[in-house]
Amino acid sequence: MDKRVTFSGWWLPMLLILPQLLITAIFFFWPAGQAIYQSAFMPDPFGLKTQFVGWDNFTFLFEDEYYLASFKTTAIFSLLVTALSMGVALWLALMADRIIKGSGTYRTLLIWPYAVAPAVAGVLWLFMFRPNVGLMSWYLDKVGYDWNHVLNDGQAMGLVVVASSWGRISYNFLFFLAGLQAVPKSVIEAAAIDGAHFWHRFRTIVFPLLAPTTFFLLVVNVVYAFFETFGVIHTITSGGPQQSTTIMVYKVYSDGFVGQDLGSSAAQSVVLLLIVGMLTIVQFKFIERKVHY
Amino acid sequence: MATLNLIDVKKSYGKDEVIHGVNFDIHDKEFVVIVGPSGCGKSTLLRMMAGLETVTAGEIKIKDRRVNELEPMERNIAMVFQNYALYPHMSVFDNMAYSLKIAKLGKAEIKARVDNAAKLLQLSEYLKRKPRQLSGGQRQRVAMGRAIVRKPDVFLFDEPLSNLDAKLRVQMRLEIKKLQRDLGVTSVYVTHDQVEAMTLGDRLMVLNGGYVEQFGSPIDLYERPASLFVAEFIGSPSMNIIDGHAADGVVELVNGVRLPGSSEVAGAVKAGIRPEHLSLDPAGVIAIRKGVAEQLGSSTLVHGTLDGSDIAISVALPGVHREEQLDDVMCFSVMEQGLHLFSADGKRV
Numbered sequence: 001m002d003k004r005v006t007f008s009g010w011w012l013p014m015l016l017i018l019p020q021l022l023i024t025a026i027f028f029f030w031p032a033g034q035a036i037y038q039s040a041f042m043p044d045p046f047g048l049k050t051q052f053v054g055w056d057n058f059t060f061l062f063e064d065e066y067y068l069a070s071f072k073t074t075a076i077f078s079l080l081v082t083a084l085s086m087g088v089a090l091w092l093a094l095m096a097d098r099i100i101k102g103s104g105t106y107r108t109l110l111i112w113p114y115a116v117a118p119a120v121a122g123v124l125w126l127f128m129f130r131p132n133v134g135l136m137s138w139y140l141d142k143v144g145y146d147w148n149h150v151l152n153d154g155q156a157m158g159l160v161v162v163a164s165s166w167g168r169i170s171y172n173f174l175f176f177l178a179g180l181q182a183v184p185k186s187v188i189e190a191a192a193i194d195g196a197h198f199w200h201r202f203r204t205i206v207f208p209l210l211a212p213t214t215f216f217l218l219v220v221n222v223v224y225a226f227f228e229t230f231g232v233i234h235t236i237t238s239g240g241p242q243q244s245t246t247i248m249v250y251k252v253y254s255d256g257f258v259g260q261d262l263g264s265s266a267a268q269s270v271v272l273l274l275i276v277g278m279l280t281i282v283q284f285k286f287i288e289r290k291v292h293y
Numbered sequence: 294m295a296t297l298n299l300i301d302v303k304k305s306y307g308k309d310e311v312i313h314g315v316n317f318d319i320h321d322k323e324f325v326v327i328v329g330p331s332g333c334g335k336s337t338l339l340r341m342m343a344g345l346e347t348v349t350a351g352e353i354k355i356k357d358r359r360v361n362e363l364e365p366m367e368r369n370i371a372m373v374f375q376n377y378a379l380y381p382h383m384s385v386f387d388n389m390a391y392s393l394k395i396a397k398l399g400k401a402e403i404k405a406r407v408d409n410a411a412k413l414l415q416l417s418e419y420l421k422r423k424p425r426q427l428s429g430g431q432r433q434r435v436a437m438g439r440a441i442v443r444k445p446d447v448f449l450f451d452e453p454l455s456n457l458d459a460k461l462r463v464q465m466r467l468e469i470k471k472l473q474r475d476l477g478v479t480s481v482y483v484t485h486d487q488v489e490a491m492t493l494g495d496r497l498m499v500l501n502g503g504y505v506e507q508f509g510s511p512i513d514l515y516e517r518p519a520s521l522f523v524a525e526f527i528g529s530p531s532m533n534i535i536d537g538h539a540a541d542g543v544v545e546l547v548n549g550v551r552l553p554g555s556s557e558v559a560g561a562v563k564a565g566i567r568p569e570h571l572s573l574d575p576a577g578v579i580a581i582r583k584g585v586a587e588q589l590g591s592s593t594l595v596h597g598t599l600d601g602s603d604i605a606i607s608v609a610l611p612g613v614h615r616e617e618q619l620d621d622v623m624c625f626s627v628m629e630q631g632l633h634l635f636s637a638d639g640k641r642v
Contacts, residue, residue, distance in 0.1 A: 186378035189345050194392035194439070195366040204391075208382045 032273065038266035047260070057267035066243055067251065067268070074247040077161060078225035085165035086217055089172030090210075094202070096173075097180045107177065114170035118228060122235030125163035149237065153244030156237045160245050163236060164229040172217050179213035180206065219283050226276055248272050295356050295446035295479045296321055297342065302351035304337055304503075312338055313503045314351065319496075322477045324470070326494030328484055328526070334503040335483045336451055342481060343372050343449050355446055371440035372449040375456060377432045379424040379439075385411075386420040389438045396443075410438040413472070430461045437469070441476065448473070450482040454489065466492060487527055491515070499523050516630070521639035524565045530594060532633070533606045537564045539634065548602040550578050552632060558642050563635045568594065568609040570631030577626035581606055586616040595619065 007013045039057050041050040061067050096106050116124070128136040129149060137147040149155040183206055191201045207214075227249050233239060239246035239254055246254065249272060256265025297319040304312035312334045319325050327335045340346040342353055344365035353360050360368050380388050386407055393403045411417045414434040424432055433453060440448055450469070454462045470493055473480050484490055490497050491511045499506040499514065499522070507519040511527075518524035524532045537546045539562045544554035546564060554562075571579065580600035587594040592611040599606055600622050608625060636642045 184376065184378065186374045186376055187380060189343075189365070190372065190374060190378040190439075191380070191391070192345070193343060193365040193370065193372050194443075195395040196391075197366075200395065205380055211382075 035266045035269040035273075038262055039270050040263075042263040043260075050263075053263065057263045058271075061264060061267055061271070066246075069243065070246050070248050070251045073157075073243075073245065074226065077157065077164075077229075077245070077247050078222055080157075080161045081164045081168070081225040081229065082218065082221040084161060085168035085221060086172050086214070088165070089169045090176050090214075092169070092173050093176035093180055096177055110173050111170045113167045114174075116167055118164070118167065118231035119235050121167050122163055122232040125159060125166070125232075126236050129159055149241075151241055153241055156241055156245050160229070160233050160236055164225065164232045168221065168224060172221065175213055175217055176210065179210045183209050215283070219280060222279060222283075223276060226272070248275075296354075297447055297479060297481065298352075298354040298357075299338075299342075300352040300354070302338070302341065302353060303349045304334070304341060304346065305349045310349075311503050312341075312349075315500075315505055317498060317505070317508055319479060319481065322479055324473050324480045324482065324493060324495045325498060326482045326484060326490040326496075327498045327500055328487060328490035329500035330526075331485060333500045335485075335500045338500070339372075339449050339451055339481060339483045342447070343370055344368055368447075369443075369445050370447045370449055371443050371445040372451065373436045373440050373453045375452040377424075377436040377453075377456075379432060379435055381424055384421050384423060385416060385427070385435050385438075388424070388435055389442050392439070392443050406442045407438075410441045413441070414438050429457050430465065433457060433465060437472070441472075446479065448478050448480040450480065450484075452484055453482075455484075455486070462489075469493065487529065491527070497527075499526060501526075517641070518565075518633065519641050521563060521565070521635045524633055524635070528567055530568050530607050530609065532565045532567050534635075535564045535566070535599070535604055535606070537562050544632070544634065546599070548599050548604060550599070552578065552627060554632065554634060555642075558634055561637050562642065563637070563639075565633035565635060566627055566631055568607040569611070570628045571608045571625040572628055573610065573623060574626040575624055577624040579606075579625045579627070580622055581608060581625060582622050583619060586619065588614065588616060590614065593619070595623075 040052060040054060042053045042057065043050045092110055096103060096110065099106060113121070126134075128134050129147065131137050131148040131150055134147075140147040147155060149159045187205060187209075188201060191205050196204065226247070229247070230249050230253065233245055233247065233250050234253075237245045239250045243251075248268065252265050252268045252272065255261050255268065259265075299315050299317050302312060302315045303310060315338060317325075327338060329335045337346060341348050342355075344360065344363060344367075348361045355368055355370070380391065383391070389407045389410060390403050393406060398406075407420070408417070411420055414437060416431065416434055416438060419427060419431060419435075424435065427435065433456075436453065453469070454465055457465060466489055469482075482489075482493055484493075494511055496509060497511050497514050498508045501522050506526075507514055507523045514523055514527050518527060518532075521534065525534065535546050537544050539545075539554050539558040539560060541559075542554055542556035544552045544558075544562060544564055546552065552564070571581075581595070581597045582600045583595055584597040585595075587596070591614075592609055593613040593616065595608045595610060597606060597608070598604055608623075610619075613619065634642050
């Protein structure tokens with residue numbers, strides 16, 4: 001007997017998946033198609049007509065020093081955000097997993113930051129670190145540290161990395177905690193009897209067993225760092241100073257909507273699309289094979 | 294020489310005391326089985342010996358050394374878990390070598406010990422496999438191997454056979470017994486299966502609700518159960534218990550049947566007779582009306598009632614193969630030493 005649910009006609013299933021198809025088509029395929037189409041055109045300075053230029057947008061891009069710099073910025077930024085948010089989340093999850101009393105409160109509090117929208121989180125961090133009015137910059141000034149992320153590119157990068165990682169830690173924490181709780185307790189006990197101390201157990205037993213979770217989070221966090229951090233960067237640094245925090249997705253926005261160079265912006269979107277696609281393929285092809293036991 | 298002593302060991306979770314002062318001494322090379330129903334505290338007791346649970350009060354000594362405050366790894370014990378607790382991402386070899394690598398033994402020594410254990414447990418061809426590629430019985434062996442290679446002072450077994458099918462369980466039971474005898478390692482084995490307990494243990498401890506009911510050799514427990522609980526728990530099918538009254542060396546059961554008892558006992562008693570200690574005897578005083586018969590092949594179990602009452606009673610009839618050989622009402626006599634008497638509060642009298 002066929003256990004699958006089957007429809008006798010074709011119109012009902014079509015009707016049922018239509019909303020999802022429409023959403024995907026309108027918000028994904030259409031813009032993506034537009035980007036690819038526009039990347040081959042260049043508008044005139046007044047935006048009255050566009051001219052077919054072929055690969056020229058791409059050629060210009062890869063000769064543009066600022067664009068090449070945004071590659072490096074993106075790499076550094078996403079590496080730092082992924083490492084920081086996953087590292088801290090794993091550490092917190094390990095600690096929360098050990099707590100017996102009041103663990104529910106800890107967990108709830110640790111999950112809260114995830115509910116804060118990136119742009120709002122950006123504003124929160126901006127308030128704290130604003131060189132002239134920020135509370136943290138005032139304290140930093142008291143201990144003799146000159147904080148000015150508006151001028152100092154290293155500090156600017158540090159701030160957007162921390163602000164982007166902050167809310168993400170909650171998300172990663174949730175997954176790591178679930179992953180830790182799925183590790184059978186008796187396996188940990190067996191390792192303890194076998195003579196392994198906490199960190200040795202973590203290194204040889206717990207972390208390898210967490211690998212599927214870690215891999216999943218790695219993919220998700222890299223994608224997050226590439227795209228969803230836009231709000232944080234926009235509110236805190238607007239890509240500055242001197243484009244030092246302009247990651248690729250931010251450059252797509254600033255060249256397209258601020259600089260009004262839609263052709264270049266579209267070409268950048270296409271490049272970004274290809275990079276993320278390739279990253280995901282690489283991750284699945286080479287890393288995923290090693291993480292399942 | 295590894296002895297294990299428990300001195301008035303207690304365990305509480307918050308205000309609930311679950312182990313109420315357990316005392317026993319396990320000799321070197323002895324195989325002790327702790328048996329009891331679910332929730333009697335037997336696993337908790339074992340985990341306290343392993344160092345996985347703290348000891349609320351009392352003292353645990355291994356090799357005459359107090360271990361209460363020692364971490365599991367410092368006690369030089371090995372434990373076999375119910376679900377085997379193998380490291381799923383490691384090969385069989387790495388599973389067994391894990392503790393040796395931590396102990397920083399040389400590569401050659403590790404290989405020699407693992408190979409030796411693998412040979413002993415017929416695992417040599419599986420050393421490169423992952424646990425998920427093994428059958429239940431093989432996983433069980435790997436768990437044993439992991440315990441053996443460490444050459445521990447004490448083996449602790451936490452219901453290691455309960456995840457296996459019946460046939461494999463009988464086979465592994467024998468292997469564990471043989472292995473323990475060959476290696477001569479002091480062992481504590483926890484189970485709820487009284488057959489396992491009887492066959493494996495040099496000595497048996499029956500635990501009930503956190504109290505030790507009785508501690509002795511399996512045959513002692515079978516022949517002279519110290520309490521009603523032990524009497525009913527040990528032996529299969531379990532002992533028949535019938536209310537009665539003792540006076541002047543005679544026990545009168547509730548249905549009026551009189552049996553010779555002990556002259557020292559008087560008053561209300563509970564009389565216990567094992568199903569296998571009733572023998573067919575036309576002149577016997579115990580008349581049983583047949584209810585259901587279970588034909589086991591070599592013997593037949595009859596579950597019926599005392600004739601003229603509704604008191605349930607079971608009888609084992611060795612050598613009787615077919616139910617047709619039985620009459621509806623049969624008379625039995627109690628074999629010598631077959632009558633156990635317990636006071637109203639369940640103690641042997």
